[in-house]
Amino acid sequence: QSxxxxxxxDRIVVAVSGGADSLLLAxxxxxxxxxxxxxxxxxxxxxxxxxxxxxxxxxxxxxxxSFGITEITIIPVEVVKKDGLEADARRARYEALQGYATExxxxxxxxxxxxxxLAESVLLGLTQGSGTKSLAGMAGFEGLYVRPxxxxxxxxxxxxxxxxxxxxxxDPHNDDDRFTRVKIRKKILP
Numbered sequence: 248q249s250x251x252x253x254x255x256x257d258r259i260v261v262a263v264s265g266g267a268d269s270l271l272l273a274x275x276x277x278x279x280x281x282x283x284x285x286x287x288x289x290x291x292x293x294x295x296x297x298x299x300x301x302x303x304x305x306x307x308x309x310x311x312x313s314f315g316i317t318e319i320t321i322i323p324v325e326v327v328k329k330d331g332l333e334a335d336a337r338r339a340r341y342e343a344l345q346g347y348a349t350e351x352x353x354x355x356x357x358x359x360x361x362x363x364x365l366a367e368s369v370l371l372g373l374t375q376g377s378g379t380k381s382l383a384g385m386a387g388f389e390g391l392y393v394r395p396x397x398x399x400x401x402x403x404x405x406x407x408x409x410x411x412x413x414x415x416x417x418d419p420h421n422d423d424d425r426f427t428r429v430k431i432r433k434k435i436l437p
Contacts, residue, residue: 249357249387249395250280257354258286262344265291265307265416267408268359268396274413275395276357277314288318290347292340294326303416310414322347348391360394363401 253259261276263269273289280287289311293304304321311319324339326332348356387394396404408415 249393250276250283250285252388253280253283253285253354255284256286257283258288258351260344260348260351260353260356261287261289262340262356262358263289263291263307263311264359265303265310266359267405267413267415268361268401270307270310270359270413270415271404271408271411272357272359272396273311273316274314274411277316286318287316288320288347288351288353289316290344291319291321292343293321293323294336294339295323296326296332296336307416320347345391353391355393356391357393357395359396359404361396361399361401361404 259276259280261269261273263273273287276285277287289308291304291307291311293300295301297303301323308319308321322343324343326335326339329335330338344356347353386392387397405415
């Protein structure tokens with residue numbers, strides 16, 4: 248359904264981190280877009296926050312190639328410390344994606360956010376005092392950004408990866424209790 252607004256030949260960007268959600272998204276878009284003749288460009292943003300970040304980005308690119316997608320760009324970014332690591336990394340990532348999409352003339356940027364991410368974002372916003380604004384959460388369509396997996400749980404996505412034999416990377420930051428989002432994921436949502 249997320250591809251219905253696109254025209255044959257459109258250039259689209261798929262943001263891939265190496266995690267289950269974004270790899271499955273790239274796989275599904277590749278399968279579903281063949282009849283539309285979309286030009287798929289995968290962008291892997293390397294935040295350079297971990298010792299093996301460059302290796303992870305290269306391995307992720309290899310997985311994407313195995314899907315049959317050949318247009319892959321790894322963009323290293325510098326995460327400027329200002330508002331906290333999570334917010335700073337998000338800002339660097341979105342700036343890189345927006346810049347690449349603009350240069351490419353892309354009509355959409357696909358993101359692998361899922362139902363769990365949506366719930367975490369709402370609760371995170373409430374903890375940061377954004378009040379009713381945070382209740383809106385993430386939109387399925389927002390400008391160039393498209394989030395087709397907002398109705399799928401993290402568990403459903405991981406199960407789909409297993410079914411499709413997609414080997415994904417689990418970011419250790421996703422289990423680090425220093426981050427508010429992780430505390431929400433592990434302690435509040437259950």
